[in-house]
Amino acid sequence: MQNKLKSVLGGSGFYILAAVCLLAVGVGGYRLLLGGPASPDPDADQPAQEAAAPTQDIQAEPPDEAAVEPIIPETAQEEPASAEADVPASMPEVPVDDTPVVAQAPQLIVSPLNGDVVAAFSVDELIYNPTLEDWRTHDGVDIFAKPGTTVLAACSGTVSSITDDAMMGTTVVIDHDGGYQTTYANLQATPTVQEGDTVSAGEIIGAVGTTAAAETAQGPHLHFGVTLDGEAVDPQEFLNS
Structure with missing residues (x-):
């Protein structure tokens, strides 16, 4: 090796x-010579510098005032309060009267004749009777009138009786609604109505006479009496009711 x-x-x-x-x-x-730090590219950082430029240098053009529409804030419109808002949720039930309405004729009351009162109504105090020459009560009024003066029914009703009383002479009694009853005495002997007849207010039922033996001293007159449920009442109150 x-x-x-x-x-x-x-x-x-x-x-x-x-x-x-x-x-x-x-x-x-x-x-080694080529691997050193490369020289900076002057164009590389240009976009970044332009992007970082302050915005205050850019002046925007003013907007066209004619093209800009004003923005009007919407206001809530109050709706009128409904009448039902004041109505409570539950209304109290009102009782209904199912009774049928029946038409009734007006209650007309008239004076049986015109004249002066020569003897007043008196059931609480005694008054002097010149014919009988004593003191007694008087359950009606005596209205002066000449013999033959027509006598009228004071109110509508039904003739209940026609009698020839020994003391009060020819007497007609008429029944009326409400428990009233009217009496017409010292009439001529023959009245113009009969028992059971229905009469209206102001209808002629007879004429003034001189048949009442107990009141001849008062002169010719109509003795007019009124009762309510059988009790004598002042005829003046009945005529003014």
């Missing part, structure tokens, strides 16, 4: 080996 190495290093082999080494050293030095 040592003999072979000596043979190679001897003669021309030595020179060849030296040339290879020099070539290797030259190539390494060239690469």
Whole structure:
């Protein structure tokens, strides 16, 4: 082995080996020279510098005022309050009256005749009766009138009785609604109505006479009496009701 190495290093082999080494050293030095820091490219950093330029140097053109529409803020429109808003959720039930309405004729009351009162109504105090010459109550009013003066029904009703009373003479009694009853005494002997007749207010039922023996001293007059449920009431109150 040592003999072979000596043979190679001897003669021309030595020179060849030296040339290879020099070539290797030259190539390494060239690469070392080229592997240093490269010179900066002046154009490489230009975009970055332009991008980093301050924006204050760029002046934007003012917008066209005619092309810009003003922005009007929308305002909420209040809707009118509904009438139902004031109505509570549940209304109280109102009772309904199912009773049918029946038309009724007006209650017309008229005076049986026009004249002065010669004897007033009195059931609480005694008054003097000039015919009988004593003191007694008087359950009606005596209205002065000439004999033959027509007598009218004071209110609509039904003739319940026609009698010839010994003390009060010819007497007509008429029943009315509401428990009222009217009496017409000292009439002429023959009235113009009969028992059971239906009469209206202001209808003629007879004429003033002189048939009441108990009141002849008062002169010709109509004795007019009113009762309510059988109790005597003041005829003046009935006529003014």
